[in-house]
Amino acid sequence: MNHQLKQLAESFAAEAQKAASLDDVARLEVTYLGRKAGKLTEVLRNLKNVPVAERKAVGPAANQLKQTIEKKIARLRVSLAVGPAADLDLTVPGIRPPDGHLHLVTKAIREITDIFQRLGFYRVSYPEVDWDWYAFEALNMPPDHPARDEWETFFIDTKAVGPKGQRLFTPHSTSGTARELEQRPPLRSINITKCYRRQIDASHVPMFHQFDGLLVDENVTIAELKGTLDYFFKQFFGPERRVRIRPYHFQFTEPSFEVDVSCSICNTKGCKVCKAGWLELGGAGMVHPNVLKAGKIDPKKYSGFAFGWGVERSYLMKANLNIPDIRILYQNDLRFLEQF
Numbered sequence: 001m002n003h004q005l006k007q008l009a010e011s012f013a014a015e016a017q018k019a020a021s022l023d024d025v026a027r028l029e030v031t032y033l034g035r036k037a038g039k040l041t042e043v044l045r046n047l048k049n050v051p052v053a054e055r056k057a058v059g060p061a062a063n064q065l066k067q068t069i070e071k072k073i074a075r076l077r078v079s080l081a082v083g084p085a086a087d088l089d090l091t092v093p094g095i096r097p098p099d100g101h102l103h104l105v106t107k108a109i110r111e112i113t114d115i116f117q118r119l120g121f122y123r124v125s126y127p128e129v130d131w132d133w134y135a136f137e138a139l140n141m142p143p144d145h146p147a148r149d150e151w152e153t154f155f156i157d158t159k160a161v162g163p164k165g166q167r168l169f170t171p172h173s174t175s176g177t178a179r180e181l182e183q184r185p186p187l188r189s190i191n192i193t194k195c196y197r198r199q200i201d202a203s204h205v206p207m208f209h210q211f212d213g214l215l216v217d218e219n220v221t222i223a224e225l226k227g228t229l230d231y232f233f234k235q236f237f238g239p240e241r242r243v244r245i246r247p248y249h250f251q252f253t254e255p256s257f258e259v260d261v262s263c264s265i266c267n268t269k270g271c272k273v274c275k276a277g278w279l280e281l282g283g284a285g286m287v288h289p290n291v292l293k294a295g296k297i298d299p300k301k302y303s304g305f306a307f308g309w310g311v312e313r314s315y316l317m318k319a320n321l322n323i324p325d326i327r328i329l330y331q332n333d334l335r336f337l338e339q340f
């Protein structure tokens with residue numbers, strides 16, 4: 001009986017080698033495994049007539065051969081179907097899909113959040129579709145104020161104008177600051193949000209990210225603002241970087257400052273990238289008394305500072321990336337994104 005199995009295995013192997021078409025494989029399958037008269041089927045069917053002692057050895061061997069033949073036939077079918085070049089081995093482990101990673105802007109947002117949390121700030125989140133009141137009026141920019149022109153705002157086209165004015169897409173993260181001021185001091189918030197402006201060119205995208213920090217308490221001074229900025233810059237950009245504030249004008253802070261970070265390439269000596277040794281990053285200042293009043297906070301008792309700038313710009317500066325077109329950040333081109 002064992003001898004018979006051996007012969008079957010050998011003849012199958014020889015015929016399988018000659019199989020040159022799917023029809024040949026089908027014939028092969030019928031010859032050996034056919035339900036009515038397959039050669040191996042016959043053997044398996046006759047097992048019940050084999051003496052018990054012999055059956056114990058022959059049974060498993062016959063089943064083993066059946067599996068071998070089935071596998072070989074399946075493999076022949078695949079290789080003949082897709083052509084001779086693809087000798088497909090279905091037992092080879094699969095190819096693992098590549099691991100993705102977070103977008104660089106998401107990474108920057110997490111890092112910025114972490115740094116300010118270490119100083120006791122808490123992250124807040126406010127609507128991206130907001131009222132004119134929070135975007136402008138509460139920030140000391142009444143209707144028709146010319147400073148509004150700097151924000152290329154998307155307004156929602158609706159006749160319903162509520163007590164807080166028209167609805168719009170938040171043009172800056174400072175809208176969240178105005179909302180945060182409705183809470184009672186002490187405040188230490190960090191608002192990181194998507195902002196929308198009608199602008200698109202090599203250095204602007206219509207949707208980008210900003211963050212706004214706000215601290216309101218009793219006896220807050222510019223020294224604390226400077227210290228907070230200094231801590232952030234050294235943590236985010238590296239211990240060798242320095243921060244500089246220059247007088248400026250914003251409607252919602254008084255006094256106001258522009259915030260610069262020392263250039264990492266030339267260390268304030270001046271080079272092609274920075275021109276004068278410093279890179280302009282964002283704005284800051286002491287919260288304007290009118291802004292505190294709009295949030296029903298007594299400016300005689302409380303003072304505070306606010307600061308804010310773009311997440312994308314911060315990250316590009318940190319990585320020393322001088323990319324010619326900022327829109328590449330949002331084009332989902334893996335050749336660019338995979339580098340970070």
Ligand SMILES: [Zn+2]
Nearest residue numbers: 263266271274
């Ligand atoms: Zn430089």
